[in-house]
Amino acid sequence: MASEETQNVIVAEKALKSFCVEVLHKVGVPSDEANLIVDNLIEADLRGVESHGVVRFPIYVKRIVDGGSNPRPQIRIVRQTRTTAVVDGDNGMGQLVGVRAMEIAIDKASEGDCAFVSVRNSNHFGAAAYYAEMAARRDMIGLVFTIGGINHMTPWGGAEATLGNNPFAVAFPTDRDFPIVLDMACSIAARGKIIVAAKEGTPIPADWASGPDGLPTTDPVEALKGFVLPVGGPKGYALTFTVGLLSTMLSGAYFGSEVTHMYDKTETPQNVGHLFGVLPIASFEDVDAYRTRIGKAIRDMHEAKKAPGVERIYVPGEREHLALQARRAAGIPLGGGVFRELREMSEHFDVPLVASGAA
Incomplete structure (x- = not known):
């Protein structure tokens, strides 16, 4: 028991x-x-x-x-065109900054243009799917990229953490009561899962992380001292690097050696960066036709021949x-x-x- x-x-x-x-x-x-x-x-x-x-x-x-995060930020647009913006989050909570930035992107796309909004001076913003789904509810495909709040992944072949696991999300409107949503970190497992395991005292799979000695570990406490492992080896490293660049290079947010540790330096603003994009369906395809086609795409997955022991295929x-x-x-x-x-x-x-x- x-x-x-x-x-x-x-x-x-x-x-x-x-x-x-x-x-x-x-x-x-x-x-x-x-x-x-x-x-x-x-x-x-x-x-x-x-x-x-x-x-x-x-x-x-x-x-x-x-003092590391601002409880009452003055979030503002510091540069913009008709279809783009750079938002300064004033070191506010990432969720506040993220919602505001995605709202700006959706507003700019409301007349049919694709729009992108980059962000600086934000913080860890939680699950990326939350923002991508905001766009999906407006008949738009939502794109979200963010830099990690901790460097805990090495470049491929390296022995020093210079990358976060840099999550991204894409959400597609569907003909169902839920959107199709990809929300993933570029590591085999999100560091948050290792944090949960450490709090609960439960082991982690050996392919999730290495300890500070660089060797695989099932001890979540040791894993938090070491490095998360990229999904897909060198391809995962390249994906992590790319998402990090998308999240920071258009706004002046911190990247690489500039990134501080979210948990260890709690008095220090992190200047976390994000990028939000929206693709209005109606600018490319009749919305009803799109819904019919994506409905068929879902059925194709659901109705595919199942491997032994599999009861249901999900999208x-x-x-x-x-x-x-x-x-x-x-x-x-x-x-x-x-x-x-x-x-x-x-x-x-x-x-x-x-x-x-x-x-």
């Missing part, structure tokens, strides 16, 4: 969101902005993407308290959509270590956090 420290705890979505919003409010984030930030985190947990959910909440709060984003529906009804399972850390914050900030039960 699992111990209390390792047993999963169920927390209702409303209770978890209320707790996080109130804590952010206590450290100086206005209520409306706090709701937006927390919505991003809670949606990640609802979708089963725990690596970008409330496991990140304590470090976000610590960075605000220590990207479909599993997360099903998880969201289930967890919205049943509550969000949090690992014992994550819940314990949130309870410590509950006591420190005098904000209640009540579990619904154990899982």
Whole structure:
């Protein structure tokens, strides 16, 4: 039987969101902005993407308290054309900056133009899918790129971390009640998954990371001292490098040796960069015709011959959509270590956090 420290705890979505919003409010984030930030985190947990959910909440709060992030940023456009913009996030929470930048891109594309918005002076912005889906809900294909907030990957053949795992996301509108969404880091596993494993005291697969000695490890604590491994070997390194350049070179955000450590230097602004793009469907194809064709593309995947033991084939984003529906009804399972850390914050900030039960 699992111990209390390792047993999963169920927390209702409303209770978890209320707790996080109130804590952010206590450290100086206005209520409306706090709701937006927390919505991003809670949606990640609802979708089963725990690596970008409330496991990140304590470090976000610590960075605000220590002065590394600005709780009341003045986000502004510093350069623009009809179809492009550069946004300065004023060191605000990445979720706030990310939503504003994607809104600008969508607004610029509302009359049929493709649009791209680059960002500087932001912070870690959570799950990239959140922003790509904003565009998909407007009959646009959403593109999102971001630099990692920690250098924890070496260039191929190197022995020094000079890259993050630099996630990106692409979201396609569909004829279903969910978009097709690719959201991936360029490492075999997101570092957030290793953080979750370290908090829960559970081993990780040997191909996720190496320790500080450069050798593969299943110990998540040692992995956090070492390096994540790129997906696809040298191709993954090249992809990581490319996403990093897209995320920074158009805005003046930090890259490579300029990047500081999100967890270790909590008093230091990070100047994180992002790039947001939108492709309006109607500029290329009749929207109804597009929906018919993408519906067939989904059916082609669903109806493909299955390998032995496989009951169902999914398209990207479909599993997360099903998880969201289930967890919205049943509550969000949090690992014992994550819940314990949130309870410590509950006591420190005098904000209640009540579990619904154990899982």
